[in-house]
Amino acid sequence: MAESGTKALKSGVWYTISNLLVKSTILITTPIFTRLLTKIDYGNYNNYVSWQNIILIIVTLNLEASLISAKFDYKDKFKEYVLSILVLSTISVGAWAVVANIAMVPLSGFLGIAPVYINMMLLYCACYSSVNVFQVSERFHYKYKSAVLIALLVAFGTAAVSVFLVLSMENRLYARTLGGILPTVIIGIILYVIIARQGKKVDTSMWAYALKVCIPYVPHLLSLTVLNSMDRVMITRICGADDNALYSVAYNCGAMVTILMTSMNTAFSPWLGDNLHIKNYRDTRRVSKYYILAFCYLALGIMLLAPEVLLIMGGNQYLEAKYVMTPVAMGCVCQFLYTMYVNIEQYEKKTVGMAFASAGAALLNLALNAIFIPLFGYVAAAYTTLAGFLFLLIVHMLLVKKLGYSEVYDTKLVIMTGLIMMAFTVGINFLYMNNVIRYAVILIYIVLTLVIAIRNKGTLQGLLNKVIKRG
16 A cells, blocks of 8 residues: 555646646636637636536536446456447437537527537537546556646647637637637547557447446536536526626636645545555545645635736736635635545445435525525625535535445544634635735745745655655
């Protein structure tokens, strides 16, 4: 397990660096797009992205979710399994594309998206599937170099192509949408060929295994995506594309916390799977304490600097949306915490409970949006989303306890951390009204961070040496 832990640490650091670089493309290009696109175009593009995120889950079946257990169950045929589920995903996307084009007129009217964009969306889904399956399969064998390289190619390619097309084409909404899919399409096709060569043959008997794990997981992910995306769809319909632009910029800035969540979980989930496999709960409980505290501490720093981030990303015209950012960031903290429990449910292939939990959260979010967005405007959507994530955290904690894994994490620590972060969220919102006090708090935070780093200098250097050694 020492070797596994070192691999997880090394991959975790590189995934974090990768995600920071990937997200930096969003940070770099968001100020460009908020200034090149009108608010209406920016709002409509985010409406498109929201629907794309929802449709992606439906048409691809999210089959890569089965890899966490297939790593053990198909240990000797893992590459064949990867190819088999990718082919199944492609068949699913193709079938949905046929249905979509037959019913294109009513579908276009329901989504509020022109037919050309719907077909672009489906093409993206087909190619994204191969990119995602490849990256996840590499990650579960700690092969971080190829996964990181692909992530960077897609991210920087998308940024460069999008900016170029927006600057060179008259229809800037179309240019932004086209730029968002082209690199994924090209890289996805290349990776499909690589996966096909590695897997060599398709075993349709593996489809039943994948579907058994993933079909219940689809409603779970779909509900989560609705929880993350439907607020922007409803804001567009209730308040208009202008308000959706304000909300979307602020939401994307607040959701910078997900950079940490995604990066850290890419290393933590394979390591957790290995430890659950040998019932090493002592280490998972110990490591998870530092994991939780480190994440929440870094999330606080992002919350404190949120207005400056929003000013850079959107400019003064978007600054009024700063009060969206703290509840969004706190929602990401809740998402981080419940993802730890979801990892256990995925390992145990107990995904039915996940589906019901997520569906309940999505319905709660939709109901709250329908009530509060007309009353309080787009800011209300951030709080309704937070309510949905908090609901999920509570339910997943109960589900994992029912599975008999109450020893894996320190439940009291999770609850206390959640409550303290809630209190900080409220306090930081008030700090936005007084920059002098907020800057003083930021200074204290920076000093405290330096003190922690200096006191743990030896440990940090040792961890860094492990990461870069032969890396």
